[in-house]
Amino acid sequence: MENKLLLVDVSAYIFRAFFGVRGNFSNSEGMPTNAVFGFKNMLLHLLNTENPSHVAMVFDTPGGTFRNEIYSEYKANRSACPEDLVPQFAPIAELTELLQLPIIKRENYEADDLIGTLSKKFSKEIKVIIVSGDKDLTQLVNEDVVMLDTMKDYVFGPEQVKEKFGVGPEKIAQYLAIVGDTSDNIPGAKGIGPKTATKLFDQFGDLEGILANTDKLKGKQRENLEASIDDVRLSYELTQIVCDIPIEESLEDFLVTPPDLEPLKEFYKRMNFREDSLFKVWGVSTQAPVVEDNWDYGRYNCITTQTALDELIAKLKESEVITLDFETTNLQAQIAEIVGISFATDNIAPCYIPVAHTTFGQLVEGQIKREDLLQTLIPLFEDEQKTWIGQNIKYELMVLANYGLTLKGKIEDSMLESYLLNANSHRHGLDALSEAYLGHKMIAYKDVCGTGKKEIPFSDVALDVATRYGAEDSEATRLIHNLLRPRLKEQNLENLYLDMEIPLLRVLGRMENQGICIDVPYLAELEKDLTTDQTKLTAQIYELAGEEFNINSPKQLGDILFEKLGITEAKKQTKTGYTTNVDVLEKLAPNHKIAELLLEYRGKTKLLNTYLAPLPMLVLEKTGRIHTSFSQTTAATGRLSSKNPNLQNIPIRSLDGKKIRKAFIPSEGCFLVSADYSQIELRFLAHISEDENLIAAFNSGSDIHQETAAAIFNVQNLDEVNGEQRSAAKAINFGIIYGMGAFRLAGEIGVSNKEAKAFIDAYFARYPKIKSYMDETIEFAREHKYVETMFGRKRAIDGINSKNHMERTGAERIAINSRIQGSAADLIKIAMIELDQEFEKLDKKNRMISQVHDELVFEIEESQIEVLSKLIKEKMEGATNLKVPLLVEVGYGKNWADAH
16 A cells, blocks of 8 residues: 555535436435435545555534635535435445545534645645545645545646646635626626636735735726625635644554445445455455356267257256257347357256357367257247246247247346346346356456457357356356245246236347338438538527527536526526536426527437437348347336337437338338326326226226316316416326425415415325325335335335435335336236237237337238227237226327327
């Protein structure tokens, strides 16, 4: 370790982690973990790269400080802490303690003051590095103290501070007193910006010199500064960092010591983090040990002769359950060719059969020919008494389809087993499951094939290496399946697995291989049109802003909106700048044309980048179609997701979104048919809650949003409900499913919190059993730590018992929503399975080709549209029996937009 002291500004790290790591990060309890994940990665990277002997993790304390006593408006303009960040403070503090990193904090003082005190006290004894990007802390920099901004990988010494701000560290507090600080609500001098302030310091030396010579200034500058003298002096009191807090800690109290790994592993497990080996600073690793005794690569067989193959086939014929895994030329199943096949059973040593390995472009001698192997395996594949186990076995099914083959026996999937047992986890890959359940670290693909320019195709891997890699996959899959499969029965998930998820797996494989056509020339024209629109919008935005700037830069955009244009509504600021996300722009749009244009600009940019440019590149030359990949193991609610392309995210209601949908077209002689469940989640809410009024509304066929509006607005005649009232009722109807409270509803429909609460109270008065359903769901979750859909799908809700209010209420919302949304997700899966069975009997031109939320899309011959549309509607509406009718809207057209 290097003899140096790191003073870490923890608050800065937390906020950078939260805003820097986006995406769906949560643990098995449903608690958001993106900030914890980012904080962990940033901190461990810091420790590994800096390798310090001493560390102080400097925390702010809740509540005000002495600065609030000086100035009550200090930091008063800061927006509330993001809702998803609040429950992450506690685990971040816990992680810091588990890493045995010294923590220091003091009531009535900010972390900046502690950092100032520590740096002053210890900088003569040891090299001090302040870890932060906060400009306030640059006033502490001197010959013995530097500041490291890890986000920019930049070190501030005295010269760098002077270069950045135009003044040295000793004058930073004075400089900030002049220019002010909007993030801390420090007033400064009116109308004096950074450039002017730098000139004033150059001219008059220091703050007192500037204030004593205002008579030498001219015009508005003099007027502004003289009018701001009191504010400047107040600001100087606020910007000066205290460096003499009484602290008893000695340097030894901040020594870095190795952590206890077992509690850390438990923490990682709770957070759903992958155990990593970033702890080299202590010379230890959190990796689970490889179980050498149970993992004997010497048992693996490489089958290269007909005699060995015949012996293997004879043994496989006697086996009822067989695990298999393919090594191929491509991850995209439609164009993948088999390079080798591995098998494993409970009674046969894992083996690998290479069929297409090459060296210097020539087939390696001694391999079984692929065609001969597949021909030999046909009787096994067609044996309906066999059970085949795979890890994401859908891929094997799709690859076999390239050769006109299928597995006619039963199939099982270790990835699906893992998902059903822990739907909140995002780690269902074989490597993760092996480490979690077997304590075995798998051979990494990159270690076999390399990465980047040095990567080789798997067909070029030597046979002995390929055997270890390929057979290991089958062996791990077999062992994981043997562990997880009984747990499905123990947790009453076996029926869901066998009757829904496994049959659906085959359906999705057929859908993905079928693919869908797109109109590439149309997309090219649309891309030109949207690019032209984008250019026009850019010019309009520049005109309203009064200057050109980088529209895609949140910082520059924030400065334009809230500094130059002086907009005050929805003004939110963090240490990195003003917030300019969609929520903010939507609040500004009704009163500020520039915000309206920015939303339109972003919408077009997203479509250009996400769909118009990538879609043509996804068309396979072999098929002339795109083949989206559907996942059963991504969404915790049970919903399907898709990628390459992600069809779920194409906007439905926007005009540009509809234009994208027009690009999806049928084969010649066919039409696209769209079948969409109407208000399916609300119908499940009526069924599960058993609320008589909601059931009656659906059974009467009336407009449910109009009915709700009449109830909450006390309108006697349904015909008198206006559009605004209906929209508010719609927001409540759907918001209740997601556990929406008064605060969020107020923001959604533009009313006060009091009015929103009154609407919700009126809603529950109209539909009292919905409130009972919500309360009962929460109570069940508190007792059992999970909730269940109508069809038996389970989702863990452990955070329901958290002492942290934000975490607990977030878990309650998840519990309420998961039962409804999960039941709706299960329903469409049932419909897909039944419809697939019907379509398998028909001409191959008629096929189900896509699923998006509550909608199914089919490609159907023109002559069959009427008959099959009726069949689709009947099967979807009859997929289950509810206390209210299921309603499916069916349409067709020469493109997806016209069909929907």
